[in-house]
Amino acid sequence: FDSITKNLFLYRNPDSGLYEIFPWDNDATFGANWKGEYLREAETRYFIVPITNQQLFQRLLECERWKNRFWERVQFIRSEGVAMLRQRIHETAMRIRHDVRQDTAKCCSDEAFESSIVRLNTFLSNRAAYIKDTVCLTRNPLTDLSCSNPFPNSSDPRVVFRARSPFPRAIHVLYAVDLDMDVVGGPCTVRELRLYDDGGHDDGNGGDGLYANSISFDTLRKGVIPYCFTASGSYFPPNAFHYITNAPTHVLAVNTAPEAQGIASRLTLGPVYRIGVHLGIALENRFAEPLDLSFCRVRGKTVAQSFILPDHTILNPKETVLLTDHPPTAARYFPENRLIGTLFFDVETGDTLRMLSPSLTPIASRVCDSLVPIGLHPPAVVINEINYHSSAMLDVEDWVELYNPSDAPVEISLWQLKDERDDHVFHFPPNTVIEPHGYLVVCRDTLPFMLFHPTAGHVCGNLDFGFDSAGETIRLYSAEDILVDSVTYDDEAPWPPEADGSGATLELIDPRLDNALPENWVASAGFGTAGKKNEGRVVNIDTVPLPTRSALRWNYPDPFRNVTTIVFDLTESAMATITIRDVLGRERATALCAVLAAGTHSVDVSARGLAPGVYFYSLYIDGRITGSRAMHVTH
Structure with missing residues (x-):
C-alpha cells in the first residue's frame, strides 16, 4: 500500500482538473506474490522491480511537491490506516469464520485460515515499523541525453551517445538490433554499450559528469533500431524500454534505412x-x-x-x-x-x-x-414533424420525425438526438440509414407508437427522455458532433397551439423551408403523419411569406457526383452572385450572377470540371459576402 506499480487507471477529476491514480489488480499484496505465496522479505522490501521499472511512478517522483504529498499519505496510512485495516480484518474474519469451518469444499484447513489472519496482522505491524524509519524514494535521473546521429548510413555510420549524471555510476545504452515491431512480444537481441566519464570516449573532460561512447551502425540491419539509457541507482529510463520484449513500444531510436536520409x-x-x-x-x-x-x-x-x-x-x-x-x-x-x-x-x-x-x-x-x-458539411437531414404532447385519450408518448431531402441515402449511425440538456442524448445505432426522400421516426416508446402507427415504416427508439410540453429545443448532431439541424418550438403562438395536448403534431409545411421559423409549421390533421409526407394543409411553396433574413443554405445532395442544388434567401431585390473556390482559395466557377427578386431561390451546380475534393461556395449580395459553406465532390 506504499507504492504505485503497474496496472493503473487515470481519472481526470472534473472539479479539480487534476488526474487521479487508481491501482487495480492488487492480488500480490500483504506480503504475498501473485501466486499467493507469502514472502517474508516483502515486509522490508524497498527497491522492487515493479517500483523501479514503473515509469509513471519514477517520473512523478521528479516533482518534489508530488513526492512530498505521496510520502505524507504513506505515513498517514501507517499511523491511521493500519488500525483501520486491523479492524477490517477482524470484522471480516468474524463474519466468515463459521461458514469457512462448515465449508466441506474449502481449499485450506481451519488452521490455515486462522494462521492467515495472524499473517495479515504480522505483515501490517512489520511493514508499518519499517516505513516509519524509511525515507521516500529518491529519483536520480540522467539528464542531457543525446544521440549525435539519428540517421546513420554507410558513409556516416558512427553514433555518439551522451548522458549526464549528478554522481558517478554505471551508465549504459541498450539497443535492440533485430526487434520486429510487427510481432507482438517477439524475441529480440539486446546489446549493451557502456558510457564513460574518463575523457577518452567523446565525453569531454574526465570526471565532469558527462558520460559518452560511440558505436558504428554500418554492420547492423537497415531500419529502426530502438535504444534507451539506463543507470544504477533508483533510475529507470522514461521511454519504457523495459517492456520492449513483451510488446512493441515507442522508444528512442535511430533509423538506418536509406529512405530516412535527408529528411x-x-x-x-x-x-x-x-x-x-x-x-x-x-x-x-x-x-x-x-x-x-x-x-x-x-x-x-x-x-x-x-x-x-x-x-x-x-x-x-x-x-x-x-x-x-x-x-x-x-x-x-x-x-x-x-x-x-x-x-x-x-x-x-x-x-x-x-x-x-x-x-x-x-x-x-x-x-x-x-x-x-x-467547413464540415454533414448530409442534410431535416427535423420534419414533432409530437411533444400527446392527447390524453391516445398517449403514444413523444416522437420526432426526420426527413432526408436528398437523392442519396444518408447513414446516421452514431448520430445524436438531444433536447435542451446535453445529458439527454439518444445515440442512433450502427447501420441506421435514411433512404432518399425517406423518413425515420424516433420515439420515446416503440410499443404504443407502433400499435397506433403500424405503417410508420422506419422507426427506432427508445428515447430515455421526453420533450417539454411548454416548448424547448430539439437538436440533431452528426457523428462528428456537428449540429445538423435544430428546432426551438413553443406551445403558444406564433407556434400552432393545437399541437399542445389535443392530439395534433407539429408539421413542417415543406422540408425546403427554414424549420427555425414558426410560420413554416402547422398543426397536423388528426394524430400526425408519422413516416409519411406532411398533410397538415396544402400550401403552394410560391405563396409562402418572404424570408425574414438573407441567408445561404446547405447544398443538396452532398456529397454529389454530377449536380447539386444551392438554395438561398433574399429579403429584397438584389444582385446575387455565387462563386465556387477550392481549398486554396482559387476561384473555380461562378454559379450565378444576376439581379433577383426577394424570396427563396436555387441554382444548380455541375461537377463537370471539378476534381474530387472539398470546395467552398459563397453568396454575395450587392457585392458584399453573406455566407460561405462547403460542398464535397466525389468520383
Whole structure:
C-alpha cells in the first residue's frame, strides 16, 4: 500500500482538473506474490522491480511537491490506516469464520485460515515499523541525453551517445538490433554499450559528469533500431524500454534505412487544416524518392504533445499524408490522401509545430500563422414533424420525425438526438440509414407508437427522455458532433397551439423551408403523419411569406457526383452572385450572377470540371459576402 506499480487507471477529476491514480489488480499484496505465496522479505522490501521499472511512478517522483504529498499519505496510512485495516480484518474474519469451518469444499484447513489472519496482522505491524524509519524514494535521473546521429548510413555510420549524471555510476545504452515491431512480444537481441566519464570516449573532460561512447551502425540491419539509457541507482529510463520484449513500444531510436536520409531537405511540414472541430496536419514528401519517417515525432506546444509516427511510415514520392484526430471525418474531405491517426492534441493559430527525429533532435518546424478552414458539411437531414404532447385519450408518448431531402441515402449511425440538456442524448445505432426522400421516426416508446402507427415504416427508439410540453429545443448532431439541424418550438403562438395536448403534431409545411421559423409549421390533421409526407394543409411553396433574413443554405445532395442544388434567401431585390473556390482559395466557377427578386431561390451546380475534393461556395449580395459553406465532390 506504499507504492504505485503497474496496472493503473487515470481519472481526470472534473472539479479539480487534476488526474487521479487508481491501482487495480492488487492480488500480490500483504506480503504475498501473485501466486499467493507469502514472502517474508516483502515486509522490508524497498527497491522492487515493479517500483523501479514503473515509469509513471519514477517520473512523478521528479516533482518534489508530488513526492512530498505521496510520502505524507504513506505515513498517514501507517499511523491511521493500519488500525483501520486491523479492524477490517477482524470484522471480516468474524463474519466468515463459521461458514469457512462448515465449508466441506474449502481449499485450506481451519488452521490455515486462522494462521492467515495472524499473517495479515504480522505483515501490517512489520511493514508499518519499517516505513516509519524509511525515507521516500529518491529519483536520480540522467539528464542531457543525446544521440549525435539519428540517421546513420554507410558513409556516416558512427553514433555518439551522451548522458549526464549528478554522481558517478554505471551508465549504459541498450539497443535492440533485430526487434520486429510487427510481432507482438517477439524475441529480440539486446546489446549493451557502456558510457564513460574518463575523457577518452567523446565525453569531454574526465570526471565532469558527462558520460559518452560511440558505436558504428554500418554492420547492423537497415531500419529502426530502438535504444534507451539506463543507470544504477533508483533510475529507470522514461521511454519504457523495459517492456520492449513483451510488446512493441515507442522508444528512442535511430533509423538506418536509406529512405530516412535527408529528411530535413525533403519534408514539408503543414499546412494545418481545421476540419470543423477536428484537425489535420499535412506531411509532404517533395522529392521523387520514398521518405521514411518511422518513429519521428510531430510535437505541439508542450513535450506531452508529441505524436509518434509508427514504424513503416514511408511517404511515397511526391506523396502528402495527413495526421488527423478523426480519420473518418478527414476521409470525407481528403479522399485521395493517406491518413494517419489518431492525433491527440490541438493546434491553434500562432503555435509552432516541430518535426523531431526518433532521437528527439529537431528536423523541421512551422509557425501556424493560420489554419486552413475546411467547413464540415454533414448530409442534410431535416427535423420534419414533432409530437411533444400527446392527447390524453391516445398517449403514444413523444416522437420526432426526420426527413432526408436528398437523392442519396444518408447513414446516421452514431448520430445524436438531444433536447435542451446535453445529458439527454439518444445515440442512433450502427447501420441506421435514411433512404432518399425517406423518413425515420424516433420515439420515446416503440410499443404504443407502433400499435397506433403500424405503417410508420422506419422507426427506432427508445428515447430515455421526453420533450417539454411548454416548448424547448430539439437538436440533431452528426457523428462528428456537428449540429445538423435544430428546432426551438413553443406551445403558444406564433407556434400552432393545437399541437399542445389535443392530439395534433407539429408539421413542417415543406422540408425546403427554414424549420427555425414558426410560420413554416402547422398543426397536423388528426394524430400526425408519422413516416409519411406532411398533410397538415396544402400550401403552394410560391405563396409562402418572404424570408425574414438573407441567408445561404446547405447544398443538396452532398456529397454529389454530377449536380447539386444551392438554395438561398433574399429579403429584397438584389444582385446575387455565387462563386465556387477550392481549398486554396482559387476561384473555380461562378454559379450565378444576376439581379433577383426577394424570396427563396436555387441554382444548380455541375461537377463537370471539378476534381474530387472539398470546395467552398459563397453568396454575395450587392457585392458584399453573406455566407460561405462547403460542398464535397466525389468520383
